[in-house]
Amino acid sequence: MSAAGHISSLGPAEAELDGPPDPEGQKRGWSGYLLLLPGALWLLLFFVVPTVTLVATSLYDPSGSLQLGYQMTGHWQNYVDALRDYGPQFVRSLIYALIATIACIVLGFPLAYAIAFKAGRWKNLMLVAVIAPFFTSFLVRTLSWQYILGDNEALVSVLRALHVLGPEGYLLATPFAVVTGLTYNFLPFMVLPLYASLEKIDPRLIEAGTDLYASPFTTFRTVTLPLAMPGLVAGTLLTFIPAAGDYINSELLGNPRTRMIGNEIQDLFGAGDYPTAAALSVTLMAAIVVLVFVYVRRAGTEELV
């Protein structure tokens, strides 16, 4: 199989094999732990411990500094202050991420569907085409949007001529530009899991649906969509989560009024205000965990992990 095929299986994880009667090909005993150990240690030391440290840091006395050291005072006030000062950026991040995710679904579904069912022998080539842009530097790609959306460039001129934009209208340094950048950058993360789900659907099911319900729309709603659900859920998470924490698009394509929470966290760390930055990080993570939990519950897919 090709590299493209592999990366496309990134999204929905396969179902667990469990239960006693048929443990085909699985070994028992300590050897499993031994293989797991180095990676698990890395995750423990550099993911779990840091997360705990981050929570601790968010409770430090904010009057300390990097040079003088911080006091652990259980300072919950950090959260109140952070949310008071950075509430708008917070809400903005979630809204931008939400719009970008919806845009990714709207753009990604036809593409994934076309690759899965209509591409024929061009299937692998189209998959390669989906991941190829992803291998070009994130920052360089985003900078090229600066050019495409630029005030003196073709796109803006055409839109002005068509009166979609006013004579002084512009695209760069607007929320639209930021969301466009987010959508663009995270689109492959939507397309690949969606494709992986759609590809598993037997085309005969869709034919049977057309046969039984006649309307293509009903077939889509009652057959295709439910079967594509695991991919859609995975794609939504893989798009929404990084988009909500991103600050590159906002910085390169936006203006001071499009700042997202990522910009603030980065700047606070840069300025040495660790407790506030940590409090914002923890809040962001908590918000995402809650949203993901609610979303996965409602989408009814729990075999995600």
Added chain:
Amino acid sequence: MNTFSRWVGDRLILVLGLLVLLYMFVPIFVVILMSFNAPGSRNSYTFNGFTLDNWLNLCEPYQLCSSLRTSIEIGLLATLVATLLGTLMAFAMVRHRFRGRSSANLFVFLPMATPEIVMGSSLLALFVNAGFAGALGFWTIFVAHVLFCLSFVVVTVKARLSGLDPRLEQAAADLYANEWQTFWRVSFPLVFPGILAAALLSFSLSFDDFIITNLNAGQEVTFPMFVWGANQRGIPPQINVVGTVMFTVALLVVLLGEMGSRRRAAR
């Protein structure tokens, strides 16, 4: 009428898909075009005329090539370690039964579900609290990159491995191959494409990362950090050369892999 509407329906979805693909490629075309752009005004993103200067004088902008080298070094090292650790984990999770398998799955999934800014913050909090604030640099970046590549390796290799019929390994054991021979003669060759894909993915994730790196880099400058800095000062057209090369190399690797697997299938 019915056949006609079906014909249109079939083509329509394909055309829509191709349009979306085109959208994905527009910025790439711009990058390639701009790599041949003659320097003109202050803004390098205005096409002034064709030149090869950017390609010939790649290292001219201060720090561009040294940052590239740093990114490649970190990328290779992090890929090596993440691929090794991740492959071992994937084998454990698919081929071994042990207590806490489902928590191990969750444990691997979580880093992928963590926004980069949060993961970067956590690592920075750890390094600073552990007294490494002054030692941020190459090795802290390396640690961070292995961390976020690891989960992607596990998931990619696991997908390949769980598609592998366990009876093949049992057949090898039945045919007098011991554990070591079974691994090298059967499991490894069959999972190798997955491992290779995981390594390529790791390298590109590492090479491309900015948010986590930026928080934990200290004085070290990677290529994405160079681009970020350049954006404040004025962007040298050479970064588009790097973008073009990365794109071409990735495309070639993937296409070669594709051709290789096709040739194997045909043989």
Added chain:
Amino acid sequence: MGTDLQLTSVTKRFGTFTAVDDLDLTIPEGSFFALLGPSGCGKTTTLRMVAGLEEPTTGTIMLGEQDITRLKPYRRPVNTVFQSYALFPHLTIADNVAFGLKRQRRKDVASTVQEMLALVELEHLAKRRPAQLSGGQQQRVALARALINQPQVLLLDEPLGALDLKLRRQMQLELKSIQTEVGLTFVHVTHDQEEAMTMADTVAVMNEGRIEQLGSPEELYEAPATTFVANFLGQSNLVSGSVATTRGDALELDVQGARILAHAAHARVTSGEVWAGVRPEKVYLSGAGDDDGADVNTLGDGVVSDVSFVGVSTQYLVRMPWGQELTVFEQNTGARERFRPGDKVDLHWRPEHTFLLDASQDASAGAEVEDA
């Protein structure tokens, strides 16, 4: 003696599930032995324990004088033809067949492989890969790959399951002739009773981790020991009755008011309540009241409720006065009268075709499980 395969009190549990329950089994050297049963009966687990792919929870497995119970699979002189073959997709046919010899560092690998491929008539495909072969060809490669090692026991796990019916018939005969030629012990696991009976000289019927009955195909068929065997191996009519008198080898029963004769040789119980059984093709029909001679068993006053024509025979369902429906297969010889639904009929069969089973068993055991 020799290298018989001997399982003694073998039990295998997966958690709380008992797959194989205190199994005792001896498979003589050189025999073609079939383990037959529905899925989940423990036959594959038994095979895998012999191969070394599972370890018994308790009990021992001996091969001749050698205890192989806890030996690693690659240390046993036992090879397996896997279900769906498990051919190595990345190796050529020749390399697949050579795999076992190379691991054992044997000499003359190439020429031995040539000979083996000749035996299964696949020399011309040596350089191909498994994916380029048809199902039947893959099946032969799997066989060659195992046989080339000259194992003391060859295990076959549903080896023909993936083939279509016609090819399966052909391979059944081929396997049988190869076994005769090489003279190795073959242990064949299958859920297909016809396959087991065609190929094996001894069949063990397994159910819920135990062996229900072991014997030649003919013994199992003509004198089933349990209702499970009676229903799983072919079909049976089981009618409840009781033993009235015993005269030497002859038993006289009272079955729903009728006098039915049976032979002691085919009786698992010789007194009290019994299931009296007879195979549908042993029964023939006559119009109600037409006497068919004194020496046959007769159950009267049935009404034909269904007739299906299946080419070689006609299958009747006959509803009896006590409500039970019995099955009758009549050969389409043209010499026998044909009946229609609603016709009143009597059922007749020869006394030696009656078999008697313990009445405490469930009469429908083994009837519901299907052979896919």
